[in-house]
Amino acid sequence: TQPVPVIAIDGPSASGKGTVAERVAAALGWQVLDSGSLYRIVALAAMRAGVALDDEAGVAAIAATLPARFEAGRVLLAADDVTTEIRTEACSVGASKVAVLPAVREALLGWQRDYRLAPGLVADGRDMGSVVFPDAALKIFLTASAEARAERRYKQLMDKGLAANMQSLLDDLRERDARDAARPVAPLMKLPDAALLDTTELDVEGAVAFVLDLVRGRGLAAG
Template sequence: MGKIVIAIDGYSGCGKSSTAKAVAKILGYTYIDSGAMYRAATLHFLNENLRPSKPEEAIQGLQTLSISFKINPETGLQETYLNGKNVEDEIRSMQISHRVSELATVASIRRELVAQQQRLGSGKGVVMDGRDIGSVVFPDADLKVFMTANLETRAKRRQLELLEKGQTVDLEEIKENLAGRDEVDSSRAESPLMKMSDAVEVDTSNLTFEGQVAQIVQLAKAKIEMN
């Protein structure tokens, strides 16, 4: 039975990453966290005091940027490494959340990260989530899913995620951040967030985590059987 490429796009706070990880685990596929790559790049530019909007500084930052993923042997969870350092917790902070959309609008940075993502997924048997996976990274993906949920639900999920990492953030601040990112992601000139005509929409507002995972796994298995 042939392996497929699964592209999961959608708004911030829909549970794309956690869902994609679970789907990949069930199918025995590789999970590629494109959002973590942009967050890690944002952290890198902040650490180096470089402005991604300045072309010469963007080039300088990309020359010293190395992002990789490793499985933690104790937890079995995938973690993000920036230039050899585990930055999984750092990149989930609100500081990075406030800056990541700015970096993601820079064409040269997007092109480099997209190229890395395409190399990672060239062998199929992958699940990747983000905002332009089905439109730009894998336009020929076997299964495209577009995840959505109402703003209130997304903000509460993000608040819980931050609390689990020891960060207390006001719900209204999170809602403002998500709404702002929605606007930037949907209106940017370079690879805007959009629902492709061949994508299956999954509204997670009233779904349990297990329910949304099961729905996408079912879609994937139907595609796999067709291959």
């Protein structure tokens, strides 16, 4: 039997991975995994428990027993709705700090792979194509200039009614990209077998069309 096909979308912060992944999954009727949200929930749970974000064993223990669920577009941590809170800059920075810890990444591996269900999965993050789903049928490296990405994040936060400052967003984004690319375990990078999609001058529709063209070209979509 054929393995369940995976489309892996990796790239830097605010490049549009989540938006494009959701639209592609909806077009195909496939499952979707926002792997970054898992790192965000772990960071939030650690901060709430008073566990230092560089305490590898402590954070990994939290990651291994996380009472988190995704329900109808909401993110729940135990009985708490944390959908909005995990999108704050504090949780973005926290996520990228716990993400450097190998034991934390290991603890989240099985959970991520559980999302691989028929008829297919669109997964976005930093290591979807390199570590979590190395046999993905299609790998995309989605990127855009740092300025374009900071602007997109700014608009997103304003729309959600969250406070945002353009310069500090740009600084955070650059710092986080650098940490994601420099870490020894599962660093952010463009794989040789990934298609490059630079959306600095491309809108969401254009990015989705690019991915769906590749999907059809490879005969991945049934019907």
